Amino acid sequence: MAGLKIYKWIEHRLGFVPTLKAAAEHPTPSNNASWWYVFGSAATVLLILQVVTGILLALVYSPSANEAWTSLNYLNHNIALGWYIRALHGWGSDFMIAIVLIHLVQVFLFGSFKYPRELTWMVGVGLLLLTLGMAFTGQVMRFDQDAYWGLGIGASICSRVPFVGAKLVHLLLGGPIIGGATLSRFFTLHVFVIPGLLLAGVAVHVLMVLQHGVSDWPMPGRLVRRSTYEREYHELAQKTGLPFVPDAAWKDAIFAAAIILAVMACAFFFGPFGPSGQPDPTIIQTAPKPDFAFLWIYAVLAFLPPALETPVLLVAPVLAIAGMLLLPLLAGEGERHWARRPVAVLSVSVIAVTIGICTRLGTYTPWSPVMDAWSGDAVPVKYMHDRTPLEREGAMVLQDKQCRNCHSLDGIGGMRGPALDAVAARMTEDQIVRQVLQGGGNMPAYGNALNPAETKALVSFLMTLRGKDLEPAVDASRELLLEHRMGEAAETGSSTAITTAPQNGSNAVKAGDQK
């Protein structure tokens, strides 16, 4: 009784409990009390988890370039349960990105962004960008080698902006170099600016969901029209409506609990992320890599042709964001069901597969040279059997000149260039010599790094690599030329055949001189 009295006393002064109650119990069409509608609330719960764990980490973390890395190690090893809070925050961030993306895809495929929820979608796009912003700034908070060089990558991307590139770099870094000022401003973004915008944006997003109601389950053929949709939705909600709490919300609650439990389990079993090596730029024995959510961008940057890189880097994100923002304005009416929107399904599939493949590639970076393959990986014994001393010397050259950093033998070594196991079945001796000395096709020229003896030995070793005893490559044009000359010789007698050969030779020399 006393409890009720206190509640009434407080409520009389607060005055908004009935409003909240009405909002919670608003009728929602029974067809959307579905397990497909739980991702938005799960993302909000994860955001709360991130805020709570973030505040706990801020109790110990020192946002100074001098101390950040040490304070993270202190959290991991010296503070009771510090490692677990870090792990929760790190895994929570990965889960949050995943859930936000799933939420986005669900809303897109269900056509829920259409009238009258266009602005809800646009705010949602903003929330996605803010979530990714939290992920990138959070990676900087883990002030280790990857964070340092990741900032370098960010600065390098900014520097490609025409005219104001240098100013942008200085704004991003807070000065001419990556240092204390850089960490401070990323800390400000990560802890004050972006979370503030994120929480405000979530509030607007949720208020708009209450304003327009949770979208009804899409049915093929039931089209969205500006003139009728709201009346139809209202009738549906009146006729089949269930109170959101508890009839629909119990699924949200169970899913949120499952997600939090999954974050806790990952945090417990896999532990916190890093920090990796200390952020000392004079330690260059490192292969920096972004966090999981950005691996696909890292892969895209490896495959773009140099001339396209700046335009793509600067234009593609603008187009992508503009496209997402304009989507509900361009397709605000009509069919909602995925079965009748093949372009939407195809777009999601293509984008998902592309990002998935790029992420997968980003995990093992086949484009990167393996920096220690030349000294660390052996030449397979089978490639040394029955080889002449010259060929064995060539194998030595292959190792010594670091060819293995980019070329693999028997599956071991770099993957930047083609595997060499069957190189002699693809290329003739002349072609190999030319390729080694002049490079080309993304291979540097080794003319300055190899002397003639080394080249001879290397090529004679490479010529023994023919896979499972494939035929050596032949230059088909040679045979034709030979046939042609034989024919000519037969026609006009042998004397002309002899004179044409030197002529060809001198032409070739001339052409070489002109270059």
Place this chain on the structure above:
Amino acid sequence: MSELLKYPGESKNDTLSPEGKAAAHTRRVFLFKLAVGLNALVGAVLAVPLVGYLLGPAAKKRSNIGAWVNLGSLGDFPVGQTRLADFRSPMAVFDDGETGKTSCWVRRISEQAVQVFAINCAHLGCPVRWFAESKLFLCPCHGGAYYEDGSRASGPPERGLFEYRTRILGDSLMIYAGNLPTLSTRASCTEKPLIQIEPASEVQTASANTAEPATRSTTWQG
């Protein structure tokens, strides 16, 4: 008051009734508009220092950034070799800690000819590593490769390595360092000569008696 507003064009609310016009021009409305205007003015004046503070890092002139740094004795960099050198950035401030340190690659071409390359790949700034045997700089991130003179060999970079301006003062090697080297905040002068040799007047101070014939490593010497 209302008859003062009778003339057309004097006010935007000509369509209103005279009472409406009067209601729109009460003392309270006037005072409220004055207060809003005053706040807009104060806000604008306040915004000047706030935005100025925020944009401070971008306001510096590029020519002000950087200073000459001593990389150490020339003797530490044997002719024909490329070696890693560390220095503390002249731009480092009190709380930069170890991020204030930087590395660079010093290529001693001959007695008096030196090239100093930034550690940062011209593609996206990752640290390049020197491989003496194949005479290449390789980047671990996306596989950018550069020849020993810093020119682009292959991979995603659009250009060669960034190069610091160098100066030989007596026995010590100096470089001009400042910005983190990126495409728009380069380490060196804008155009990139293959080999930078300071004018003779600047290197006169170098010990002349030790001068040997320039022994640029030939292709065979490894």
